Amino acid sequence: MLAPWCAWSADLSGTITILESDAFIYRGASRLHAQEGVRLESGDIVETAASGFMQLELADLSVVQFGPATRAMINASTGRQKPERWLFVMNGWCKVTGSKGSAADGAGLELRTRLFTMRPNTGVVVFSETPTDTTLFVERGEAKLTEDQASGVPLKSGDYYRRKAGARGVVNAGSNEAFVAAMPRVFRDSLPLRLDQYRNQVVQPKSAPDFTYADVEPWLKAEPWLRRPLVQRWRVKARNPAFRAALVAGLSSHPEWDPILFPEKYQKKPPVSAARPPWVPSTSGPLPAPVRAAREAASSPSAQ
Incomplete structure (x- = not known):
């Protein structure tokens, strides 16, 4: 009964169907070589090479493409609460084609970065992410972004969204020529979907240097x-x-x-015993009654 559940869980995180150049998968405390047909697991981190490209296809028919020098983590929750899937892009280029599947295919893919969150949708977006800014283009459909705790930013096909760290995002402000020129050329092509080719295969990634x-x-x-x-x-x-x-x-x-x-800083220290200190005669103040009585008896004439 365990194997079908594992396969379903892996499908939530997607399968690598197209790979150009090198890419790594960080799984647990290991680093692995990515290759076509490998199913990602919840919590996997992927990293493409400086000239790399990766296409990831999910069971709900959503597609994620990673451009050169891109880092991202994908997570899938299958607990008792409402299932969720999210993709956090640390840096690089990414193109996301939203789910075309049904609710039975699982939760849609939520997109997260340092500067915005995008709820699951059926649109197509392309964006670049750096530590200090992000730029996103809606190629098709509609999308809604949220910034921190602020209200949503609705976007429609053809809109450009830009945001710098520490500032609010703006829509359709300034020229988009630099964004278009820097965008990976492969993002402009319509690539084939190949998930069915690997659906019944188990491809194991090979170990990479620590x-x-x-x-x-x-x-x-x-x-x-x-x-x-x-x-x-x-x-x-x-x-x-x-x-x-x-x-x-x-x-x-x-x-x-x-x-x-x-x-060692967080180990509990044994309790200190609260032993009563021995009585020491005081050099000032009244003596205790037993001591005073003993001294008086010793100094009386009858005791001499």
Whole structure:
């Protein structure tokens, strides 16, 4: 009974159907080589090479394309509460074609970045993400973005949305020539869907060299809700001297690692026994009655 559930869970996170150049998958504390046919698992981080491209297809027929030098994490929840799927793009280029499936195919894909969140929809959007700004173009359909706790920003086909860190987003302001010129050319093509080709195949990714602190530094220093679950996933890396030293040096950016690096600080200390100190005669003040009586008896004439 376990295998069908695992396959369904993996389908929630998508299958790599087209891959150009190298790409990595960070799964648990391991780094793997991506390849066509590999099913991603919830929590996987993908990273494309500087000249890479990856197409990811989900069971609900939504499609995600990653351009060069792009980092993203995909997550799928299958608990008792309402299922959800989200894709967090750390940096790079991404094109998302919304779900065309039915409710039976699972929850739609929510898009998240540092600067906006986009609820599941059936539109097509292309965007670029950097640590300081984001630019998004609605190629087809409609979309609605939310910024932090602010009200939604409705977008329609042909709209450009731009936002810089620390500011509100703007729509259709300024020239879009730089965005179009920098956009990966493959995003302009209509690529075939190949999910059916791999639906009944099990393709296992091959091991890649271990990752260093520098390889995952953006994730370790990401927003708290995103980075905190990585502590348990990567805690074994703290045994590596170089990785540990880098964690200690950057501890102010990820303080949740402090209990892993310095567990002795968080161990409960044994209670101190409250033993009564011995009585010491005072050099001033009245003597206790028993002592005073003994002294008087010793000094009386009958005692001599």
